[in-house]
Amino acid sequence: MKILALVGSPRREGNTDLLVEQILRGSRTSGHNAEKLFLYDYTISLCVDCRECKKGDYVCCVNDEMQKIYPRMEEADLIIFGTPVYWYCPSAKMKLLVDRMRPFVANGKLRGKRAVVVAPSAEGAKACGPLVEMFRLCFGYLGMEFVGEVLVKAYERGEVAENRGEMERAYEFGALL
Amino acid sequence: MKILALVGSPRREGNTDLLVEQILRGSRTSGHNAEKLFLYDYTISLCVDCRECKKGDYVCCVNDEMQKIYPRMEEADLIIFGTPVYWYCPSAKMKLLVDRMRPFVANGKLRGKRAVVVAPSAEGAKACGPLVEMFRLCFGYLGMEFVGEVLVKAYERGEVAENRGEMERAYEFGALL
Amino acid sequence: MKILALVGSPRREGNTDLLVEQILRGSRTSGHNAEKLFLYDYTISLCVDCRECKKGDYVCCVNDEMQKIYPRMEEADLIIFGTPVYWYCPSAKMKLLVDRMRPFVANGKLRGKRAVVVAPSAEGAKACGPLVEMFRLCFGYLGMEFVGEVLVKAYERGEVAENRGEMERAYEFGALL
Amino acid sequence: MKILALVGSPRREGNTDLLVEQILRGSRTSGHNAEKLFLYDYTISLCVDCRECKKGDYVCCVNDEMQKIYPRMEEADLIIFGTPVYWYCPSAKMKLLVDRMRPFVANGKLRGKRAVVVAPSAEGAKACGPLVEMFRLCFGYLGMEFVGEVLVKAYERGEVAENRGEMERAYEFGALL
Numbered sequence: 007m008k009i010l011a012l013v014g015s016p017r018r019e020g021n022t023d024l025l026v027e028q029i030l031r032g033s034r035t036s037g038h039n040a041e042k043l044f045l046y047d048y049t050i051s052l053c054v055d056c057r058e059c060k061k062g063d064y065v066c067c068v069n070d071e072m073q074k075i076y077p078r079m080e081e082a083d084l085i086i087f088g089t090p091v092y093w094y095c096p097s098a099k100m101k102l103l104v105d106r107m108r109p110f111v112a113n114g115k116l117r118g119k120r121a122v123v124v125a126p127s128a129e130g131a132k133a134c135g136p137l138v139e140m141f142r143l144c145f146g147y148l149g150m151e152f153v154g155e156v157l158v159k160a161y162e163r164g165e166v167a168e169n170r171g172e173m174e175r176a177y178e179f180g181a182l183l
Numbered sequence: 184m185k186i187l188a189l190v191g192s193p194r195r196e197g198n199t200d201l202l203v204e205q206i207l208r209g210s211r212t213s214g215h216n217a218e219k220l221f222l223y224d225y226t227i228s229l230c231v232d233c234r235e236c237k238k239g240d241y242v243c244c245v246n247d248e249m250q251k252i253y254p255r256m257e258e259a260d261l262i263i264f265g266t267p268v269y270w271y272c273p274s275a276k277m278k279l280l281v282d283r284m285r286p287f288v289a290n291g292k293l294r295g296k297r298a299v300v301v302a303p304s305a306e307g308a309k310a311c312g313p314l315v316e317m318f319r320l321c322f323g324y325l326g327m328e329f330v331g332e333v334l335v336k337a338y339e340r341g342e343v344a345e346n347r348g349e350m351e352r353a354y355e356f357g358a359l360l
Numbered sequence: 361m362k363i364l365a366l367v368g369s370p371r372r373e374g375n376t377d378l379l380v381e382q383i384l385r386g387s388r389t390s391g392h393n394a395e396k397l398f399l400y401d402y403t404i405s406l407c408v409d410c411r412e413c414k415k416g417d418y419v420c421c422v423n424d425e426m427q428k429i430y431p432r433m434e435e436a437d438l439i440i441f442g443t444p445v446y447w448y449c450p451s452a453k454m455k456l457l458v459d460r461m462r463p464f465v466a467n468g469k470l471r472g473k474r475a476v477v478v479a480p481s482a483e484g485a486k487a488c489g490p491l492v493e494m495f496r497l498c499f500g501y502l503g504m505e506f507v508g509e510v511l512v513k514a515y516e517r518g519e520v521a522e523n524r525g526e527m528e529r530a531y532e533f534g535a536l537l
Numbered sequence: 538m539k540i541l542a543l544v545g546s547p548r549r550e551g552n553t554d555l556l557v558e559q560i561l562r563g564s565r566t567s568g569h570n571a572e573k574l575f576l577y578d579y580t581i582s583l584c585v586d587c588r589e590c591k592k593g594d595y596v597c598c599v600n601d602e603m604q605k606i607y608p609r610m611e612e613a614d615l616i617i618f619g620t621p622v623y624w625y626c627p628s629a630k631m632k633l634l635v636d637r638m639r640p641f642v643a644n645g646k647l648r649g650k651r652a653v654v655v656a657p658s659a660e661g662a663k664a665c666g667p668l669v670e671m672f673r674l675c676f677g678y679l680g681m682e683f684v685g686e687v688l689v690k691a692y693e694r695g696e697v698a699e700n701r702g703e704m705e706r707a708y709e710f711g712a713l714l
Contacts, residue, residue: 016231046229052276053269054193092230094320095313098282099229101275131677135489135670136272136317142669143271143313146662308500312666315496316489323485370585400583406630407623408547446584448674449667452632453583459629490626490674494667497625 009033009040009183010082012075014089014100016046021126021160024167025176026088029124029156032180041078045099048075053105064113072106079110084120084153084183087141091127094136110148117149122183123156124176126166130159154179186210186217186360187259189252191266191277193223198303198337201344202353203265206301206333209357218255222276225252230282241290249283256287261297261330261360264318268304271313287325294326299360300333301353303343307336331356363387363394363537364436366429368443368454370400375480375514378521379530380442383478383510386534395432399453402429407459418467426460433464438474438507438537441495445481448490464502471503476537477510478530480520484513508533540564540571540714541613543606545620545631547577552657552691555698556707557619560655560687563711572609576630579606584636595644603637610641615651615684615714618672622658625667641679648680653714654687655707657697661690685710 011030015022023044030040048071058067066072079085089100096104110116123141127133134157145152156176160166166173188207192199200221207217225248235244243249256262266277273281287293300318304310311334322329333353337343343350365384369376377398384394402425412421420426433439443454450458464470477495481487488511499506510530514520520527542561546553554575561571579602589598597603610616620631627635641647654672658664665688676683687707691697697704 016229020232052193052223053274055197055267090232092282093278093284093324094317095272095278095281097230098275098278101270101272101278104272105269105275107270129486132483132486132674133320135674136313136320138673139316139666139670140271140313143310143663143666147270306663309497309663312493312497316493319492320486320489370583374586406547406577407628409551409621444586446636447632447638447678448671449626449632449635451584452629452636455624455626455629455632458626459623461624487674490667490671493670494625497664497667501624 007038007083007183008081009038009084009086010078011040011042011086011088012045012100012103013042014045014097014103017163018044019164020090021158021164021166022088022090022124024164025124025126025156025158025172026086028173028176029086029122029180032177033183035181036183038183043075043078045103048072050099050102050106052102053108059109060112064109066106066109068106072103075103076109080115082119084122086122086124088124091125091133091137094133095140096137104144107148114149119150120153121145121150122154125155126158126160128159128161131157184215184260184360185258186215186261186263187255188217188219188263188265189222189277189280190219191222191274191280194340195221196341197267198335198341198343199265199267199301201341202301202303202333202335202349203263205350205353206263206299206357209354210360212358213360215360220252220255222280225249227276227279227283229279230285236286237289241286243283243286245283249280252280253286257292259296261299263299263301265301268302268310268314271310272317273314281321284325291326296327297330298322298327299331302332303335303337305336305338308334361392361437361537362435363392363438363440364432365394365396365440365442366399366454366457367396368399368441368451368457371517372398373518374444375512375518375520376442376444376478378518379478379480379510379512379526380440382527382530383440383476383534386531387537389535390537392537397429397432399457402426404453404456404460406456407462413463414466418463420460420463422460426457429457430463434469436473438476440476440478442478445479445487445491448487449494450491458498461502468503473504474507475499475504476508479509480512480514482513482515485511538569538614538714539612540569540615540617541609542571542573542617542619543576543631543634544573545576545628545634548694549575550695551621552689552695552697553619553621553655555695556655556657556687556689556703557617559704559707560617560653560711563708564714566712567714569714574606574609576634579603581630581633581637583633584639590640591643595640597637597640599637603634606634607640611646613650615653617653617655619655622656622664622668625664626671627668635675638679645680650681651684652676652681653685656686657689657691659690659692662688
């Protein structure tokens, strides 16, 4: 299985990255092919609601680096959406990507794929309500299957590395995908 | 009272703008001073989670056009967050602004101010769960008072203009602020 | 204006009752007529999903003490739903009442009425997501207007009585209804 | 593995029961031991918030038929919470059971067990926000693992029986538990 992890955090080796990396490591032990993209490395413009993606070839006409990400999402069997919790929701960087997922409504290219959410936050799972609910509804709308969430309490930079329990759980979660 | 409306939609005279404008017109009949900003006119960079705003003067060190918006938010007595519903949440443009509100956590400059949410969507109020819940929690976190929401069913460009009932309700809502 | 407060807590002079009482006291200073019912005093049977209320006179055919509450809800201009937060949602007693509100879908007798939610909990507003969202959607479905929520942190029996700030805020909230 | 399904619907062979039954059938093909309880067959009294379950043996002192259900929940490895969606939340009958789960907070007897939610509704997954969020938070609070949800669009009595796709999906979901 091909796994694509999208990381919407501003820093490498931050909590989001560390948790995603554990999942990917675990998944490779089960023979999966896993890659990771840092969204902050890509220029992703705002959706301008032009609705062009509802016609013709069902593609987005905004010509930016999101065009490099679309094909990788289409090739994946499972997509991990990793983001720190900013204001009870995904980071604006992750939301920029989500807003640009509109072509997938009409072209159905994510239908049947599996989805995972990884979201560390200062308060843990109880602060993730709107974020989880947003993704749940999005996945339903796109015909994706929501197969799991990793919601961990972690605030200081990279502190999750010292939380052996959560690190192991993320690894095992990946191994079982 | 000073009212600031922030519009996170890509288009002028779209449904979000029209509803916000009705509220502002109504509010002026009660003698309020109301102004409106289109966020798409401002370059708002991503929060990089540097946490500098938690120290010293509690200001954001990212030097972009958000710096023009901060003082206007601080001067306002009531802030209207107007945004189309994109994927059950605010538009990424609005989320860029929200993510940059972090200095207000430490400096408390929004404490006690009132807040309103305006969010048109294709499905109406029932698609607004995560968006409303996100704002509710954000306002609570910032010590703002959530005084009302205008969640209207409208999808085609500017179609709400023909919905006399909703347009009048928005106007009256503004008059009662 | 006629105000009806429904209290879904097992105890008199508990936090829910105290907050509701403050709102009612405040409301009376503005000349409103306010009454309060303790739902634990009434036998409210389970909705059996018979759907008889969708036909004929649009009334519920379960003959229990809910029949005493229906007319009072119909006479009220504003209904306060007061409940402790049990498991992130209203108490089962309050949910029994809510489930029996089905006749109002077809007969429209709550349409245009105003609604308020009062919900003390051990964790305060951040534990109230599902409860608030449930009521928001219910009110929308019934055509009621959601005019405010009082979500207070209070766990020990009646401890809110000592929280002067919250008690005054509830009183003022009532006075402004 | 021992699976316990709790059905909070008023009717046998209704949509909730049919979906739960499919999951159980599927699970038996994988060798699991699965049983089902109809909550409407049991008298479950209201939690009176006496807090006795926080002391001593951490048991509920209300002597009713919930006492027959506690040991079965404790023996199970996985619990299925099946309920129709009533007003965006579980039925009051299911909520009666949930409110009585308080002893499990102190005695930790559900910790580590897996949980599944089955909830048919007239509008499908998009009407399930508060219900799913309530269960998500409850499971987190109890230390249970939320392993899946079956949210199906079905309103007429037992109509899901004719929806071959959903029936098969439920069966396979059970087989994979």
